[in-house]
Amino acid sequence: MMTLSLIGIGCGDPGQLTRAAIRAINAADLVLIPRKGTTKSDLAELRRTICADVLTSKNTRIAEFDLPVRDAEEADYRKGVDDWHDAVAATWSQTIASHLASEGRVALLIWGDPSLYDSSLRIARRLDPLPKIEVVPGITSIQALCAAHALPLNDIGEPFLVTTGRRLREGGWPQDTNTVVVMLDGGxxxxxxxxxGLHIWWGAYLGMPDQIIMSGALTEVGPRIVALRQEARERHGWIMDSYILKRRP
Structure with a gap:
């Protein structure tokens, strides 16, 4: 039976790898590395660097593949994501089949953690035949962001909400919470x-050499973050950022 290990590798710093992650990488017969185009080539390069640093097994092969692109013009967001997941699952299956027979261990290095705002687990369950799925947890961007700002996420006895930029933009400030974590914000x-009354803790390229962080009252630093984010995106060709908002009563 095929085993698929989804291995959380943290947010860019190879030092964030756990011992369990290193063991899982070395236990694999095949490590898959997705390529997301030239503008995000450094994401694939980081995965190559991790393999070069920690891979000691001479029996482990590495296979790279081009990740399908989601149709951003699809009016039905859910359908667009669903079709994209089908395409990614098909690509995984084709890549695995071209390198392994019906048995073996396959590893995918997942940015952050496979359980939080990552679709790897959903995609893995679309594979046919369905492999045994294992998860090795990793440091999330939320943890990296809080660490970068030396910030406790929750206030004493208070909840917090993790949401997306799209949901925040469409629904406004969520009820019954004074702390909101925003991920996957395309803008x-x-x-x-x-x-x-809002305070922001923002970070981009967390855990990477180009990490940028900024915090302060949203009225003051909000415009600076917008300008800095645009500048960084133009310089790198892509940006991966997240932020925490707190509302003071």
Whole structure:
């Protein structure tokens, strides 16, 4: 039976790898590395660097593949994501089949953690035949962001909400919470909010050499983050960022 290990590798710093992750990489017969185009080539390069640093097994092969692109023009967001997941699953299956027979261990190095705002587990369950799925947890961008700012995420006895930029932009500030973590924000959804009374802790390229962080009252630092984010995106060709908003009563 095929075993698929989804291995959380943290947010860019190879030092964030756990011992369990290193063991799982070395136990694999095949490590898959996705390529996301030239603008995000450094994401694939980081995975190559991790393998070069920790892979000691001479029996482990590495296979790279081009990740299908989601149709951003699909009006039905859910359908667009669903079709994209089908395409990714088919690519995984083809890549695995071309390198392994019906048995073996396959590893995928997952940015952050496979359980939080990552679709690897959903895609893995679309494979045919369905492999045995194992998960090795990793450090999430939320943990890396809080660490970068030396920030406790929750206030004493208070909940927090993790959401997306799209949901924040469409629904506004969520009820019954004063702390919101925003991920997968293709823009700057915090601009859709009344900034008065809000404080932001923002970070991009967390854990990577080019890490950028900024914090302060949203009224003051919000415009600076917008400008800095645009500058960084133009320089790198891509950006991966997240932020925490807290509302003071």
């Amino acid at each position: 700057t959804a915090f601009q859709s909010l009344d900034p008065n």
